[in-house]
Amino acid sequence: MKNNFEWKYSPAPESTEHIKIDPRYDLFINGKFVKPLSKTYFETSDPATGKMLASMAHANEKDVNTAVLAAKTAYDKTWKKMPGKERGKYIFRIARMIQERAREFAIIESLNGGKPIRESRDFDIPLAANHFSYYAGWADKLDYAFPNRTPKSLGVVGQIIPWNFPLLMAAWKIAPALATGNTVVLKPAETTSLTALKLAELIRDCDLPPGVVNIVTGFGNTGAALVNHSLVNKIAFTGSTGVGKLIQKSIAGTSKKLSLELGGKGAHLVFDDAPINQAVEGIVNGIFFNQGHVCCAGSRLYVQENVASEVITKLKARMQTLIVGDPLDKNTDIGAINSEGQLKKIKDYIQLGKNEGLEIYQPECGIPTKGFFCKPTLIIGAGQSSRLVQEEIFGPVLSIQTFRTIEEVIEKANQVPYGLSAGVWTDKGSKIFNLTSKLRAGVIWANTYNKFDPTSPFGGYKESGFGREGGLHGLQPYLSF
Amino acid sequence: MEWNHQQFPPVDQVGIQERVARFITRSLKKETKSKALRLALSMIDLTTLEGKDTPGKIEQVCHKALHPCDDIQGLPLVAAVCVYPIYVSTAKKCLENSSVKVASVATGFPSGNVPLNLKIEETLYAVDHGADEIDMVISRGEFLIGNYNFVYDEIAAIKAACGAARLKVILETGELSTLDNVRKASELAIAAGADFIKTSTGKIQPAATMPVTLVMLETIKDHFLRTNRLVGMKPAGGISTSKVALQYLVMLHETLGERWMTNEWFRFGASSLANDIVLQLGKERRGVYFSKNYVSSD
Numbered sequence: 168m169k170n171n172f173e174w175k176y177s178p179a180p181e182s183t184e185h186i187k188i189d190p191r192y193d194l195f196i197n198g199k200f201v202k203p204l205s206k207t208y209f210e211t212s213d214p215a216t217g218k219m220l221a222s223m224a225h226a227n228e229k230d231v232n233t234a235v236l237a238a239k240t241a242y243d244k245t246w247k248k249m250p251g252k253e254r255g256k257y258i259f260r261i262a263r264m265i266q267e268r269a270r271e272f273a274i275i276e277s278l279n280g281g282k283p284i285r286e287s288r289d290f291d292i293p294l295a296a297n298h299f300s301y302y303a304g305w306a307d308k309l310d311y312a313f314p315n316r317t318p319k320s321l322g323v324v325g326q327i328i329p330w331n332f333p334l335l336m337a338a339w340k341i342a343p344a345l346a347t348g349n350t351v352v353l354k355p356a357e358t359t360s361l362t363a364l365k366l367a368e369l370i371r372d373c374d375l376p377p378g379v380v381n382i383v384t385g386f387g388n389t390g391a392a393l394v395n396h397s398l399v400n401k402i403a404f405t406g407s408t409g410v411g412k413l414i415q416k417s418i419a420g421t422s423k424k425l426s427l428e429l430g431g432k433g434a435h436l437v438f439d440d441a442p443i444n445q446a447v448e449g450i451v452n453g454i455f456f457n458q459g460h461v462c463c464a465g466s467r468l469y470v471q472e473n474v475a476s477e478v479i480t481k482l483k484a485r486m487q488t489l490i491v492g493d494p495l496d497k498n499t500d501i502g503a504i505n506s507e508g509q510l511k512k513i514k515d516y517i518q519l520g521k522n523e524g525l526e527i528y529q530p531e532c533g534i535p536t537k538g539f540f541c542k543p544t545l546i547i548g549a550g551q552s553s554r555l556v557q558e559e560i561f562g563p564v565l566s567i568q569t570f571r572t573i574e575e576v577i578e579k580a581n582q583v584p585y586g587l588s589a590g591v592w593t594d595k596g597s598k599i600f601n602l603t604s605k606l607r608a609g610v611i612w613a614n615t616y617n618k619f620d621p622t623s624p625f626g627g628y629k630e631s632g633f634g635r636e637g638g639l640h641g642l643q644p645y646l647s648f
Numbered sequence: 649m650e651w652n653h654q655q656f657p658p659v660d661q662v663g664i665q666e667r668v669a670r671f672i673t674r675s676l677k678k679e680t681k682s683k684a685l686r687l688a689l690s691m692i693d694l695t696t697l698e699g700k701d702t703p704g705k706i707e708q709v710c711h712k713a714l715h716p717c718d719d720i721q722g723l724p725l726v727a728a729v730c731v732y733p734i735y736v737s738t739a740k741k742c743l744e745n746s747s748v749k750v751a752s753v754a755t756g757f758p759s760g761n762v763p764l765n766l767k768i769e770e771t772l773y774a775v776d777h778g779a780d781e782i783d784m785v786i787s788r789g790e791f792l793i794g795n796y797n798f799v800y801d802e803i804a805a806i807k808a809a810c811g812a813a814r815l816k817v818i819l820e821t822g823e824l825s826t827l828d829n830v831r832k833a834s835e836l837a838i839a840a841g842a843d844f845i846k847t848s849t850g851k852i853q854p855a856a857t858m859p860v861t862l863v864m865l866e867t868i869k870d871h872f873l874r875t876n877r878l879v880g881m882k883p884a885g886g887i888s889t890s891k892v893a894l895q896y897l898v899m900l901h902e903t904l905g906e907r908w909m910t911n912e913w914f915r916f917g918a919s920s921l922a923n924d925i926v927l928q929l930g931k932e933r934r935g936v937y938f939s940k941n942y943v944s945s946d
Contacts, residue, residue: 174901175680176676285673442657444869488902
């Protein structure tokens with residue numbers, strides 16, 4: 168019998184009917200939602216449909232001040248004095264409540280951020296809960312984590328997070344800060360604040376002492392007010408290198424501690440002795456995960472020349488099977504680009520590739536006519552000096568170059584301002600160890616890509632920032648000795 | 649040509665498992681599901697390979713192959729009936745004038761531990777009695793000690809004995825222990841002329857699994873990219889539900905594509921899968937599942 172029908176997956180979207188999103192959200196300060204002194208609100212929408220989801224408060228300097236004062240009072244009166252064992256119980260409770268409401272968080276994350284439900288359900292939300300439970304465990308063991316060094320908490324921590332992993336980044340920031348005995352003022356990204364506000368509701372419901380975690384929504388000026396507030400003892404920022412540099416400038420000369428997790432341009436190396444079919448899968452996962460809105464994305468592919476044509480042929484074939492579309496559909500591999508501005512930026516880079524006369528490949532898949540979508544894209548043969556190789560695109564765009572010798576590829580891999588992540592595909596263990604010591608990147612994956620675990624530190628070299636999040640190392644930026 | 653262990657591309661087990669995890673979350677519903685189930689039914693090698701088989705049992709299985717469920721109209725027939733060599737002529741008589749092929753296991757199935765001349769003789773016997781397809785087993789003992797040339801030569805010799813019959817080579821992946829070995833054995837079988845590569849005899853656990861099948865499909869794909877020659881795939885053993893069969897078809901479609909989506913190039917070696925598909929298709933028509941009492945168990 169011949170297969171005489173079109174093989175097509177059936178839409179399987181998550182229902183949003185049971186999801187409760189308020190029309191308007193206020194600022195979460197001192198354990199309550201309070202109206203902003205600024206009296207202004209802004210709207211947040213679903214990037215896949217353009218539909219307005221909610222409006223939220225735009226915190227100004229006065230609002231940030233209220234939040235910081237609440238955090239300061241909570242630190243002095245309650246949190247600083249609380250034994251680590253008790254702090255740990257609260258953090259465990261947050262972890263459990265995220266797990267209980269995982270489905271709700273996953274759907275809101277996909278609605279507001281555009282990422283496929285497969286990722287928010289299987290990656291973002293479970294990992295966020297894991298971060299809380301992992302750091303809850305450290306809360307009463309800090310003396311053992313740093314023997315003979317008497318670790319002390321810092322005070323009020325200002326945290327600013329990006330839009331690519333909204334809840335996960337909030338977890339990465341809040342969990343270690345609370346475990347080490349600090350209180351928090353967190354500013355989520357303006358396009359994706361919904362899950363942070365849902366987290367605020369959850370924190371309120373779990374009876375965390377008021378003021379220990381405060382969440383203020385807003386734009387760049389909100390973040391600036393937080394950075395410049397004199398009672399803030401530490402700033403933790405994840406976002407673009409440009410903003411990271413501004414933050415570093417503004418706190419120069421103060422005693423504030425700083426940790427930055429900034430941009431990246433991950434080198435992904437494929438050697439001729441690699442398991443090629445799995446390497447192709449790793450390449451796809453490395454660059455198209457979360458539409459390429461990943462600071463550690465493997466966005467520069469270096470393939471050894473004798474397997475280049477095989478890898479590129481297989482990569483193109485694999486890309487034909489990727490499904491771009493409704494983020495809430497469980498079949499979807501690539502969801503919506505987070506904002507109109509970001510989509511334009513990505514398209515400008517693709518245009519640049521065309522202007523440079525490079526081969527551009529996109530699969531024949533359809534994309535929705537509404538919303539912000541971009542096909543997965545290969546740009547083949549860009550020069551090392553090209554902006555396409557040097558700059559972070561933050562979209563589903565992969566530049567491909569070939570190399571002949573290992574010395575050559577190490578040099579090329581290191582020849583960018585960033586140093587966050589790298590990946591290596593080879594069947595030879597000795598080659599992996601040789602490369603991990605020579606690639607200047609904070610995270611290096613071997614024969615896999617984009618693997619995360621709360622126990623493993625994550626952070627960058629060079630213009631990708633400093634300070635580590637995750638693992639034992641992730642406690643240090645929140646402690647003084 | 650001399651074979652040695654360095655000639656085979658490596659396989660990454662973690663990568664294979666992650667890829668498989670992606671296939672099983674694809675969704676097929678309604679009309680596509682119905683058509684996919686019919687396709688799966690048409691790909692079945694209805695199998696009975698038991699010591700206690702009788703001519704009567706073979707006739708029953710053949711009847712089932714020709715009449716999967718007369719209650720549901722327009723059902724395709726299964727691809728083949730798979731039996732031991734002594735029952736080939738019985739099956740052939742039952743299936744004459746139908747599209748259903750007769751497949752015979754041979755070469756000392758399931759262990760394969762008999763000398764090559766007897767394997768050839770057994771193959772010739774099955775073909776002479778009307779087998780359209782031969783399911784041979786490789787010598788796992790020789791393979792595992794690294795005697796790849798022995799394995800290759802043996803497959804090539806059986807292929808020659810098959811004549812016009814199509815040759816399926818059973819790797820018995822449950823005894824090969826690593827995915828790297830599965831890749832090696834697949835390469836050897838394809839190079840030696842296999843028309844199909846097949847996972848298992850069904851006598852050893854684990855039988856067919858999705859990771860193992862994916863490694864074999866990738867070998868077929870790589871061979872096709874090099875030579876433009878199609879090789880078929882047959883996972884066998886342990887695939888007993890429609891749901892799992894559909895997951896295999898998703899994997900087949902995303903790995904090899906449209907050209908393999910036919911029973912000329914893909915088979916399920918299964919005994920109870922056909923029943924489950926009939927139950928599913930019956931549910932579509934009636935809106936409810938009917939009792940298993942309505943489907944014969946053979």
